Amino acid sequence: MKSSLIRPALALALAASLAACGGSDKAEFTVAGSVTGLVYDGLVLTNAGVPLKVTPPTAAGAAVRFAFPDKLEYGDTYAVTVATPPAHQNCEPGVPAGGIYANNADTAGRLVTIDIAIVCRINTRSIGGTITGLTGAGLVLANGSTGGSYSAATPETPPSTTPITYALPEVPFNTTYGVTVSKQPAGQICTVANPTGTMGDVAITNINVTCVAA
Amino acid sequence: MKSSYLRASAALACAVVLTACGGDDGQLLLSGTISGVTKPGMILTNNGGSDFEVPVPANGTGLTRFIFPNRISSDDKYDVRVKSTPTNVQECKLFQNTGRAGFDVTTIEIVCTFKTQALTGTVSNLKNDLILVNGSDRVIVPAGATAFTMARVAQDAPYGVSILANPAGQSCTVANGVGTMGPADVNNVTVTCAP
Numbered sequence: 001m002k003s004s005l006i007r008p009a010l011a012l013a014l015a016a017s018l019a020a021c022g023g024s025d026k027a028e029f030t031v032a033g034s035v036t037g038l039v040y041d042g043l044v045l046t047n048a049g050v051p052l053k054v055t056p057p058t059a060a061g062a063a064v065r066f067a068f069p070d071k072l073e074y075g076d077t078y079a080v081t082v083a084t085p086p087a088h089q090n091c092e093p094g095v096p097a098g099g100i101y102a103n104n105a106d107t108a109g110r111l112v113t114i115d116i117a118i119v120c121r122i123n124t125r126s127i128g129g130t131i132t133g134l135t136g137a138g139l140v141l142a143n144g145s146t147g148g149s150y151s152a153a154t155p156e157t158p159p160s161t162t163p164i165t166y167a168l169p170e171v172p173f174n175t176t177y178g179v180t181v182s183k184q185p186a187g188q189i190c191t192v193a194n195p196t197g198t199m200g201d202v203a204i205t206n207i208n209v210t211c212v213a214a
Numbered sequence: 215m216k217s218s219y220l221r222a223s224a225a226l227a228c229a230v231v232l233t234a235c236g237g238d239d240g241q242l243l244l245s246g247t248i249s250g251v252t253k254p255g256m257i258l259t260n261n262g263g264s265d266f267e268v269p270v271p272a273n274g275t276g277l278t279r280f281i282f283p284n285r286i287s288s289d290d291k292y293d294v295r296v297k298s299t300p301t302n303v304q305e306c307k308l309f310q311n312t313g314r315a316g317f318d319v320t321t322i323e324i325v326c327t328f329k330t331q332a333l334t335g336t337v338s339n340l341k342n343d344l345i346l347v348n349g350s351d352r353v354i355v356p357a358g359a360t361a362f363t364m365a366r367v368a369q370d371a372p373y374g375v376s377i378l379a380n381p382a383g384q385s386c387t388v389a390n391g392v393g394t395m396g397p398a399d400v401n402n403v404t405v406t407c408a409p
Contacts, residue, residue, distance in 0.1 A: 142274065142372035144349015145333075145365075145395070149274030149372060169273050171350070178347040180374025180392045196347055196378045 029108040031078045032067035033116025035091065043091060044084040045118065051083055066118075072108040079105035080116050088173040088201060094119030125199060127177050128167035129207040135159040136185030141192070141209065143168050143177050152185070166209075171199040179207050189214045240287030242315050244294070245280060246322025252276040252370055255300035256326075260284075261293050274372070276326075290315045294322055302369035304329045328368030331395050335375070335403025336361050342381035344407070346388075348373050355405075357381065362405070367395045375403050384408065 031047050035054055043054045047068050057064050072078060081104065082091045093104035096117040104116050127143065131152060139152040148169035171177045178196040190211040197204060244260060248268055256268040260282055271278040286292060294311040309323040333348065337359055344355040351365040367373050375391035386407040393400065 140372070142349075142374055144347065144351060145367040145371040145373045146275075146351075147349035151272070151274075169275055175350045176347040176352045176378055178349055178374055178376040178378065180372075180376055182372040182374065182392065182394065196376050198378070 027074045027109065028071040029074070029076070029114055030067050030071055031080060031108075031114050031116070032065065033080070033104075033114070033118060034063040034065050035118040035120060036063045036094070037120040037122075038064055038086060038089070038091070039120070039122065040087040040089055042084060043082070043086040043089075043120070045080055046083040047078050047080045056086070072114075074109035076108045077106070078108060078114070080118070082118070086120065088123050089120045090123055091118055091120040093117065122172040122174075123201065124170035124172045125201070125203040126167040126170045127179065127199075127204040127207055128165065129194075129205055129209065130163035130165055131190075131209040131211065132163045133211040134164060134185060134188070134190070134209075135211070136188040138183055139181070139185040139188075139190060139209075139211070140183035141166070141168065141179055142182035143171070143179050147171065147177060149182060171204075173199055173201065175199050177204070181209070184214075185211060187214055188212060240285045240290060240315075242286050242288060242290075243318040243320065244282040244284075244286050244292055244315070244322075245318070245320050246294075246310070246324065247277070248280050248324040248326065249277045250303050250306065250324075250326025250328060251278055251300070252328075252368075253300045253302065255298065256303075257297040257299075258282070258324075259295050259297045260286075261291070262295075265297060286315050286319070288315055292319060294324075296324065296326075299326065300370075302328050328371070329397075330366035330368050331397070332399040332401070333364040333367045333373055333375070333395070333403070334361065334399070334401045335364075335390070335405060337386075337405040337407065339384075339407045340381060340386075340405075341384055341407070344377070344381045344386060344405070345379040346375055346405070347378045348375050352378065364403075367400075369395055369397060371395050373400070375405075377405075381407060 038056045045052045052068055054066050085091050093102035094117040096103055134155050137154040140149055142149040150166050150168050176198050179192050181190050188211045190209050193208045194206045251268050251270055258266045266282055268280045291314050296306045304327045306324055306326040310321045342357045346353045348364050353364055355362045372394050375388055377386055380386055384407045386405050389404040390402045
């Protein structure tokens with residue numbers, strides 16, 4: 001019986017001493033961080049089933065701070081993930097400045113503050129189509145000066161009648177493309193159908209090239 | 215005096231051990247990314263050692279990962295430098311190119327910029343706005359204009375000026391719109407609109 005009295009008394013004393021040195025409140029941690037690269041609307045982050053909408057910055061290119069409303073106590077775990085990506089973009093946990101690993105999931109209190117890095121990138125889609133009638137060597141297609149190029153393999157002899165499917169490097173959403181014949185194949189002239197456009201949300205597969213004897 | 219002997223012999227012992235377990239032919243990658251490689255001649259060195267020429271990526275973007283053929287060992291110091299560049303490169307900036315290996319080194323970043331030339335041309339009979347593109351470069355040519363200027367183009371890069379949107383009620387054609395940029399500006403792209 002004696003010990004049952006002693007224990008609450010001890011607990012009380014402990015609580016009192018904690019309060020005395022300023023420990024009246026338990027340490028609380030806010031699950032917060034920043035999103036970089038966000039351009040379009042629609043991003044929803046989630047932590048333990050609690051969703052949080054994040055809107056793009058007013059100044060293009062700026063990072064956006066976010067903070068979940070619920071506070072965590074020391075030792076609580078958190079795991080922030082992307083529930084819904086923004087339109088035309090994909091977001092994922094990133095590596096914070098000076099870090100080595102993504103820091104979207106951890107235990108509250110291991111670090112003094114929680115500062116999660118989320119990185120968003122504009123979606124890219126490939127552009128391409130088919131090449132028909134190619135018999136000569138040396139065809140090179142290019143997407144402008146910075147969009148990369150495609151060098152066709154030297155056709156077999158006799159040339160295959162099956163159209164060749166090609167793809168140029170991917171183009172970001174809302175960026176223009178313009179495919180031209182950078183080098184004509186030996187003895188042939190090739191023309192490009194549907195050569196220009198502005199990238200939407202799906203890959204472009206109708207930039208068809210037809211080659212005929214020069 | 216004694217301690218200096220001790221230190222030397224300790225170092226020697228260390229070196230012997232290191233050599234025994236593989237010494238300079240290590241197991242760690244020395245690698246990173248580099249941009250601006252569109253033709254041969256990009257030579258890198260590590261610690262001033264033998265030349266390593268970065269292979270030119272096939273897709274023409276000039277952006278590639280490089281891995282030094284010689285592996286390094288844990289705790290080796292590395293110091294990657296650009297020894298020489300292809301003729302079309304203006305300058306290279308290096309990031310995280312020095313350090314001491316703990317794990318595979320994958321974070322070296324070399325960003326090279328190209329020498330660039332102007333890409334301009336003339337347009338005739340333009341009655342409404344015309345949109346020209348050179349890949350991702352988009353230029354609106356206003357009604358009545360007689361000349362246009364595209365973004366500058368890197369030397370040795372291809373260019374292909376084409377029409378993204380014809381002017382209302384007109385159809386335009388491009389002459390001399392395709393080529394590979396040399397060491398001089400290109401100013402002979404000609405756009406003709408009708409009717």
